[in-house]
Amino acid sequence: MQAVVCHGPEDYRLEEVAKPSLPDGGALVRVEAVGICASDLKCYHGAAKFWGDENRPAWAETEVVPGHEFVGVVEEIGSEAAQRWGVAVGDRVTSEQIVPCWRCRYCLRGAYHMCAVHDLYGFKRRTPGAMAEFMTFPPEAIVHRISKDLPPAHAAFVEPLSCSLHAVERADIQFEDVVVVAGCGPIGLGMIAGAKAKGAAHVVALDAVASKLDLAKRSGADTALDITTDDIYEVVRGLTGGFGADVYIEGTGHPAAVKQGLNLLRKLGTYVEYGVFGSEASADWSIISDDKELDVRGAHLGPHTWPKAISILESGVLPMDDICSHQLPLSQFQEGLDLVGSGSTSVKVSLLPGS
Structure with missing residues (x-):
């Protein structure tokens, strides 16, 4: 089969490799679509180069097929795995990007997304990713069915959307809340939809690209502001009686979005960080403590949110034709990486191995 293989930073190659065989207790899946995200780009460049810190690991192991946001069709599956996951040959499926051990402290307490010894599709040799015609799901995987009525690129968006929804869950949004979402890329658009679904009174979207602000409005934002031209602080104060x-x-x-958020929040507000940074971020921590007594929370992956993400995609509430802006054959993976790297040229770029 054809697959993209990582040989090191900025050395990804389309190669002919052996088609994987059905793993014991797992499944063999024909890949329909795989999205390219910022973490794929970081690994492509090498995390050390991305961060400007040679002491940081490169993340992705060499000789690994990348790609962790995907959808495919079950080609082969054993009876035990079929019963465990509730799927059969011919079903369209996706798998959560983390493959937990199910034995460590975090897994045993339900926080499988923080598994101490986990695998990740597309980053480790044991779990090759989806930039290939076929991939395998190991028995520890978390597998979900998803409708065949969705175009493949739309269905593969379930992974970033699940991450967005987890960030929204971490925010503990209340009915009367004014929620500000910084960034209207794939993750931010999902956050906007999730915040509205949680019952936020008003959702404000921030970005510097007009086309993305338009998508934000169509994804549920009540107000969309250009950070380069609009007085975002005045607008937010106006929506909140001057509080924030x-x-x-x-x-x-x-x-810069960190300081922006701390200044936009009211006293006793909640800050949720999902972004993956390319350099260290600094802030006046007195704002968090002495000035405002803020709740500051991190968010990682999308635990327990995949069923809701699937239902949102299947509902048609998101403008997926425009969110999924580019679909390319596997042979054009380099063009796909470059599109993601350009920042404003695309929204969500996907590869379609079967095309």
């Missing part, structure tokens, strides 16, 4: 936002969810990974 109740919740700020950061999805850009830009250091």
